[in-house]
Amino acid sequence: MLADEVRQWLAHWNDELNTPHDAVAAIALLEPGLFTFTPPGTAQITLSGASAGRSAFTPDPTGTVRIATAVDVPQVTDRIIQHICTASATPDQPTQQQNRTD
Structure with missing residues (x-):
């Protein structure tokens, strides 16, 4: 059943690869114990130039960003x-899962 769902999704988007980023992020919010995170910090994104799109993390106890490691x-x-x-x-x-008796 799951394989059929994934194939249907990939066909809809005309794609061959599925990386569930959003699902993993949701699980991180719901069950953070399944992840190891950095201490709080800040993130900066370079907006232009040769490094455009590059991100940098700086530890900062007052920061609001944590990175899953x-x-x-x-x-x-x-x-x-x-x-x-x-x-x-x-x-x-x-x-x-609802059919399980264990």
Whole structure:
């Protein structure tokens, strides 16, 4: 079922690669314990010149930016799949997780 959902999404966008950035960001907000973050800091983005688009992070205890430096990939992947299956379920067709008896 999940593979069909991904294929349909990729076909819709005429693409061959799916990197779930938004889903990972959502999981980071919902379950920050699955990630390792830097201490607070600030971020600066170069807007022009040869370095346009380059970002720089500066540690700062009063900053509001934290960067994920590590992720529990198996757990985050599992959460994404769980959410996709839940969103794809209909009342008369429960998700695989809802069918589990363990």
